[in-house]
């Protein structure tokens with residue numbers, strides 16, 4: 001049996017679901033497949049407990065995809081980004097700098113959402129649109145392309161003929177491999193532990209990144225939970241140490257996490273399970289092959305610093321959508337996909353390199369390197385034009 005569509009999206013992670021909603025809303029006929037049915041309840045086993053800070057420019061795409069209205073009531077605004085260096089002999093802050101969104105804009109830097117909630121609202125949006133066919137429990141298996149179209153065989157035996165395959169199937173992307181596109185990968189021996197906490201001191205919509213050694217400890221605002229201030233935590237550290245903390249009993253874990261947070265918001269109370277994520281930097285050698293476009297982690301993976309990962313993915317989607325709408329007859333042709341590669345590749349490699357450098361600085365274990373990091377933070381912050389430029393670059397405005 002052969003099905004036809006304009007766009008086949010391989011992967012229904014947050015990037016794939018957003019792409020499906022965006023292209024579906026624009027009127028294209030979309031099939032999106034994923035072997036793992038999305039988990040839309042934060043308390044369920046296997047739920048993605050990470051949160052994603054959608055930066056200011058992301059909002060426009062979420063509006064175009066018909067998603068923003070449903071997401072807005074759940075948004076925790078990020079007004080200030082606070083960076084603390086606690087790399088001295090004691091785990092106490094020695095340099096604290098605050099980057100305030102009001103210096104560059106009337107809006108906050110962005111809005112934070114739990115990943116499981118994003119999935120829930122995205123699936124609800126897909127259900128509203130007749131031209132989107134989301135197939136959970138099905139994966140892409142084989143790819144065959146010609147100049148005029150692609151044929152993809154799915155795990156249930158169905159074949160799909162399409163003009164464009166969007167590979168949103170993650171860091172190990174099977175469609176990227178089937179297209180013969182290689183990757184450059186960098187490993188750090190580092191893992192991120194993610195969990196949610198409540199704390200007695202309010203976060204006041206400030207995202208706080210604390211650097212000591214091993215990687216940043218970041219608290220990102222979430223809406224209150226059980227009437228208490230709540231934050232999503234990403235704690236990056238040496239892989240073995242991070243893994244060991246998965247099994248430490250809750251009281252000891254809370255004590256260690258509170259100490260690592262320099263007691264910034266008071267004692268932390270764990271209110272979620274813990275999950276561990278390997279940290280790598282990776283980018284694809286190209287973003288396109290015949291009838292195939294790579295987006296999101298299929299194209300670029302980086303350490304979770306500065307909320308860049310998914311926000312870059314949304315830029316990938318917005319760029320493809322602009323091109324598809326400008327020339328619908330050329331959907332998926334070589335002209336469109338070459339233009340996509342050219343439009344996105346420079347920005348992707350620049351950001352991948354920048355985040356790699358920041359991550360290495362944050363891992364620093366020697367006293368000298370930690371002192372240099374603290375001095376660097378002070379110097380970057382004290383010059384107002386540099387500070388504003390950094391904030392604009394972080395948001396993707398430059």
Ligand SMILES: Cc1cc2nc3c(=O)[nH]c(=O)nc-3n(C[C@H](O)[C@H](O)[C@H](O)COP(=O)(O)OP(=O)(O)OC[C@H]3O[C@@H](n4cnc5c(N)ncnc54)[C@H](O)[C@@H]3O)c2cc1C
Pocket residue numbers: 010011012013014015016033034035036050051052053054138139140141168169170171174175192194234277295296297298304307308309310311312313
């Ligand atoms: C700890 C942590 C915190 C982060 N915080 C932020 C943040 O604050 N802001 C931000 O912008 N980014 C953040 N990121 C990055 C962001 O989470 C990722 O960029 C994003 O979740 C990746 O989305 P994705 O859809 O590309 O990949 P995935 O979520 O990996 O989705 C890929 C999907 O493809 C499916 N798949 C695999 N094989 C096939 C196949 N053959 N056929 C069909 N489907 C297939 C998989 O089942 C999966 O559902 C963070 C990352 C980490 C690790």
